[in-house]
Amino acid sequence: MIAVDWGTTAFRAVLLDAAGAPRDRVEGPWGILTVPEGGFPAALRERIGPWLAAGQRRVWMCGMVGSRQGWIEAPYLPVPASVAQLARAAMGVPFDGAEIRLVPGMMVPGQRPDVMRGEETKVAGLLGTLPAAATLCLPGTHSKWVRIADGRILHFESHMTGEVFGALRGHTILARTMPAAPHDPDAFARGVRRAREPGGLLHHVFGARALGLTGQLPDASAASYLSGLLIGHEIAAALADAAPPVHLAGGATLVPLYAAALVALDVPHVVHDVDAATEGLRAMAQSWT
């Protein structure tokens, strides 16, 4: 089979053999934003044409390719749901040359809604290595905290941490005193610990400036401090509603930061280093057959 994780800014496909082992891969900055309207079939053929020509017929896809801005909109599946339910909810996509299944995103229904698209597949890929009940954190532009029980996704919560960091760093008075600089682990941990104190995020963020003005935080360390402050607030809020240890999975940049923040907060954690999206698509394809 072919497992495709097609997001807003990146495309990633893995060719798996019958035993589920990776045989080949293709990836690049060919996110859905680069695809012209109606251009998805051609874009997919351009990337994985040789595999299709070699006789591969089963393609599973996840990510923003299933959003309103993508190929076809695959409606959100509400929590709670199992991997088998996610697989059954996958949409067939008309395509000449293969049988494509598109995994839906998931939603928390009700008056306090939440949504994810792409992360549900990563969670599905991690379920096999998680304990029966677990708290999972997928750091990102919009981090996801997911509660797992008995092989099902029970609930999840998004935090706009990465995007808020970018907006504050680039578009507030803080921008003036935050040069590009190497990560400062001590300033980061200081920010994380500050998040645990009273005062609230909006006050703490102003504090980054006051620390600079009073000579207690060098400009070169200010971005690390702000990053720690925001990640610390995210973790504190998420753990009010979920039990440690925190199972971490995701990119090579953010996972170490979140791990360091959890250490600074004395919260036990486990890092999972797997290709979760591919494994999730494989698990769904297997459940389907």
Added chain:
Amino acid sequence: MIAVDWGTTAFRAVLLDAAGAPRDRVEGPWGILTVPEGGFPAALRERIGPWLAAGQRRVWMCGMVGSRQGWIEAPYLPVPASVAQLARAAMGVPFDGAEIRLVPGMMVPGQRPDVMRGEETKVAGLLGTLPAAATLCLPGTHSKWVRIADGRILHFESHMTGEVFGALRGHTILARTMPAAPHDPDAFARGVRRAREPGGLLHHVFGARALGLTGQLPDASAASYLSGLLIGHEIAAALADAAPPVHLAGGATLVPLYAAALVALDVPHVVHDVDAATEGLRAMAQSWT
């Protein structure tokens, strides 16, 4: 005397008679950012030259004109401090044609520092109408919450609420679905009440998007909701450390919003509609003589 409130983006001067009553005023978008280096004496003469020519000699100034980017840097005075102490700490500024006194900003010293510049004078101007012990809120780009006791400024706390709103509204995914639209008081109050619930600000902010995606928040109401969310978080955090009623003073745009937020939270408040900066400068000049 002449009372001058010279901020980052605005200039405002009031001519007061011997009894402290306003006789004339000059104001405009001539903030310190519009003044070239070394140009402050000329800029001041351009604005209030006629009053000086008519024999006025006493000028009191407050605001960012006393910052590193202003005319002369007037070092921050630490809390706690009285109006008389603020007045005594005012710096003499060399100027041909008048005796200028520049009010310093104030700071909270220590490892959790805070700073304000300009607002200390507004607080001084409000002290006469506040009870002996009071919680004062000056909404703004960087809102200030000030604790007053026995005629002194005991402590204060800044919240970057206004600026965070601008950054989120303009530079995150929320921007795509927040058209310019009239204020929606119901959506605003909904945001305020959401702030009281668990989850944290970073999660609640993502919720604004999820509410839109699930059809529960019209795009035209999204900015009002976000504004309520942020102001609600500010108020909740500030009141963890200060007692109501909240005394509100400031601009005609933000004070009604904060008043509405306090109503939505069932927190008693009092609105003060006075020219606090001018009154503060007058009180300091009087304490000086």
